[in-house]
Amino acid sequence: MSHQSQLEIINQEIDSIDSAIELLEQDKYVLIQKRNALLDAMQKNFIREGQAQETYNYNEENFPWSSDLREKAKSHFQIETFRHLQLPILNAAMDKQRDLFVVLPTGAGKSLCYQLPALLDDGFTLVVSPLVSLIKDQVYQLHEQGVPAVYITASTTKEEVKSVYQGMLSNQNSFKLLYVTPEKVSKSKMFMAKLNQSYDAGFLSRIVTLFPNTKIMALTATCPWSVMKDVMRILNMKQPQVNNGTLVYSAPLHRPNLVYKVVQRPDSAEETIRHITNWINDNYPKESGIIYCLSKKDAEVVAQSIIKESRGKIMCGTYHAYMDDEDKELIHQKWRKNQLHVIVATIAFGMGINHLKTRFIIHHCMSKSMEGYYQESGRAGRDGNKAECIIYYRGTDVYEMIKYAEDYKTCRKILFENYFALDSNQNEGLVNEITPDEVCGNCDNCNRVPEDVCTEDIADVAETIIRLCLLLKKVNERVTMTKLVQMLQNRGLGPLKSVVERNDEIMIPIDKKYNEHNIERMLNQLMIRGYLTEEYHATPYSTIT
Known part of the structure; x- marks a missing residue:
């Protein structure tokens, strides 16, 4: 047999082995997936059932x-x-025997879980948070409560940082809690050097995995199972089901003292301000609340307009990212002391803000996402008493929130729970307990009588809308929702007017009983149900939908 023939045989055998290896790798991958799914199921079962007795x-x-x-x-x-x-x-x-993973919803009292033990511990507790507003708010509150606490953020002066470093090495317990951002832990060699010294001296009570003997408490408001697993891996926390594994505590996502409502935003800005002002005066005069807006300009205009409309009875302050830290702190303190009744803010005034007597949260414009809305509305009612969360909604608002606002029948609690459960990775659900088969009984939908909701068959109008969109696509004409609404009312057709008029299947204008708001809602329903889709076109100045 020639060398060439032998080489071909060997190559064939190698190819055969490679094919076998590939098949085995595929089998191995399937088995690994099954094993991981089984381990995940065991972990969930242990946390939900087995650990309950263990932590009794x-x-x-x-x-x-x-x-x-x-x-x-x-x-x-x-x-x-x-x-x-x-x-x-x-x-x-x-007890300091095991790490803790705490999943409590916004307003359920997570902060006390590490602030109170810090008072009884030797040394100080290190709190790592990416939220500067939370850090400053909590340190301010702790000072009011007689608890020595400090923070280091990007705005901390060199003199203040030096003082904190000295306190870290002091045996006089000059502070009980030190708040820092993750960047300070990961990038500051000086900070880590001081931390090592304080740890060696026995004055540190909490720190991440750089110190394996120190117990960690991880806290969050909502958490899919996959995220919890990833966080435990990153922080080198033991799996819950192993010996001396991490203790997991979770509470239901729903907060029964919050009343959620959706209100149709009036057609004009003046009417909207009047509606908000009257609602506050009728329901929560002289009490604390937050009004969220999308931009700095909106926040300033809304604040001044409410002061003017209420003739000074509702005192408002603004809070946004363009303000310097001193002004933010001043506004925040006045609000907490009720010298200001309402803070009109952008999302810069966000997670971690803890004014217990916040009686209402109003979204002047739709929140950017369900996650954002859950967190922002969660500023309300942190004292456990009733508080209201109102969204002023218009059909052209952010699409992700449309499903929430357009639903006039499903309990708002169930809408939240279903969203977070489905939004978690691969529909695996949340660590938080949810009860999507139980209504809250408090929200606008739960209290709406059936006669308040009427349904109408809009098949003919929907067909006209879709045929018009198909025609526009055919002639490569892009339209915004506002432009489409105008076209359906036989306004703004321009050069397309003759083309549309020649198409007998496009019945324009549609019935005049439908106003702009009605048509916007029809378009939203067609998008929600998948008959229409949105495209985003970026320009040097903005993104057009």
Whole structure:
């Protein structure tokens, strides 16, 4: 046999082995996926069922620190009754035997879970948060409550940083909590050097995985299972089902004291301001609230307009990213002291803001996303008492929120729960408990009588809309929603007028009983149901939908 023949045989055998390896790799991948799914199921089952019994003892108040915990809660935070899950989390944190992963919804009392143990610990607690507004708000509150706390952010002066570094190495316990941003932990060699020194001296009580013997508490408001798993891996936290694994505490997503409502935004800006002003005066005069706007200009205009419309009865301040830190702090303090009743803000005034007596959140314009709306509305009612969350809605608002606003029948609680459950990775659900088969009984949809909702068959109009869009696509004509509404009312057709008039199947104008708002809602329904889609066209100045 020639060398060439032998080479061909060997190559064929190699190819055969490669094919076999490829098949085995495919089989291995399938088995790994099955194994991971089984491990995930075991983890979920353990957290939901097995761990409950294991952590039962942490509900007791017979620990060496129990009386001190109660005393500090009352003297510094004026708290006599702990909220759901706070006591077992506090006990587990004080016990320092295991890491903690805490999933409590906005307003459920996550901050106390690490602030209170810090008062009883030697040294100081390190709090890492990406939210500068949260950091400054919490330090301000802690100072009011007689708790020594400091922070280091990008705006902290060199003198202030030096003072904090000295405090880290002091054995006089000059502060009990140190707040920093993740960038400070990851990029500042000086900070990490001081942290190492303080750790060696025994004065540190919380830090991430650079210090393997230190226990970690991770806290968030909502969390898919996959995110929890990733965070545990990144922070080197033990899986819950292993010996001395991470303790996981989670509370339901729904907060029953918040009442959610959607209000149709009036046609003019003046009418909208009048409606908001009258609603505040009728329902929450002299009480605290937040009005969210999309831009700095909107916030300033709305604030001045409400002051004018209310003749000074509703005092407003603005809060946005373009303000300097001193002005932000001044506005924030006046609001907390009720010298200002309402803060009119952009989303710069966001997560972590904790004014317990915030009685209402109003969205002058639609929030950018369901996640954003859940967090922003969660500023309300943090004292546990009733608070209202109002969205002023118009059909041209952000598409993702349209489904929420256009639904006049489904309980708002269920809309939130279904959204977060489906939005989590691969529909795997949330760590938070949800009950999508139970209505809240408080929102506008739960309290709406059936007679308030009427349905109408718009098949003929819908067909006209779709035929018009097909024609526009055929002639390569792009239109915004506003332009399309005008066309359907036989306005703004321009050169296309003759083309449309020659098409007998396009019945324009549509019935005059439909106003602009009605047509916008029809277009939204056609998009929600998949008959129409949006395209985004970027220009040097803006993005056109």
